[in-house]
């Protein structure tokens with residue numbers, strides 16, 4: 001079975017949400033590990049006003065979030081006066097969900113009216129120039145899981161979502177990347193990078209040999225999410241911006257004794273949540289002011 005969700009299922013989910021939310025969001029935000037987990041002062045979710053909160057287990061047809069750091073709530077609200085919908089926690093393949101299920105919320109967000117998706121993630125830094133706590137705007141990805149036929153769009157295609165075949169060479173909108181860099185610089189937040197992300201199935205972190213291979217093929221940051229969400233988003237014509245918070249440095253030699261762990265990932269997320277919240281708030285404001293630019 002490639003997908004249990006028909007268009008009608010997801011339309012039902014969207015209808016349930018829309019009946020309970022008094023405004024229509026244009027921007028969807030997926031909070032990565034650590035970044036959406038806490039309601040502490042300074043977190044992105046905390047910055048939302050006039051919130052309407054839906055725990056995932058109360059939304060018809062929604063999967064449940066099982067990872068620590070992923071609260072499992074869909075939050076509608078205003079960020080700097082901009083209508084947004086925010087996923088506090090996402091679904092990963094390693095939780096036991098097939099990729100079409102991991103990325104179903106993207107289609108739901110499309111059906112509630114978004115035109116733009118901001119996907120964030122925590123990732124290991126492979127590019128030697130990156131430091132822990134840095135941000136990398138994703139300008140491309142390598143769909144490694146797709147190489148073996150594991151793709152969120154696998155199976156019958158429903159044209160109401162999008163076409164059977166789709167290009168991916170302009171998946172990460174260049175205008176939005178430029179805008180994001182400008183917003184970051186205007187806020188004087190220090191250096192920001194642009195690079196290539198890849199998603200592995202997880203849940204284990206990588207071996208040294210795997211990391212060396214990924215570095216050789218041009219990967220700058222490695223994680224366990226985002227790629228399938230972006231494919232699904234582009235399929236239904238959403239304009240996409242994605243960024244990675246570099247939460248750990250990947251050990252590409254055997255002398256390095258440090259070991260990647262999820263606690264560190266969440267700690268760095270927490271440490272950087274204020275900065276990222278400020279960044280995203282200013283970004284959505286600029287996107288709105290500019291009339292929601294980017295390829296559709």
Ligand SMILES: O=P(O)(O)O[C@H]1O[C@H](CO)[C@@H](O)[C@H]1O
Nearest residue numbers: 032033121122224225262265
């Ligand atoms: O991609 P997000 O959800 O930010 O989380 C990343 O961090 C977790 C590992 O610590 C994995 O889930 C990986 O994908």
Ligand SMILES: Nc1nc2[nH]cnc2c(=O)[nH]1
Nearest residue numbers: 122123124222223224260
């Ligand atoms: N696969 C993978 N995912 C991560 N998420 C956060 N850090 C990492 C990492 O080093 N590898």
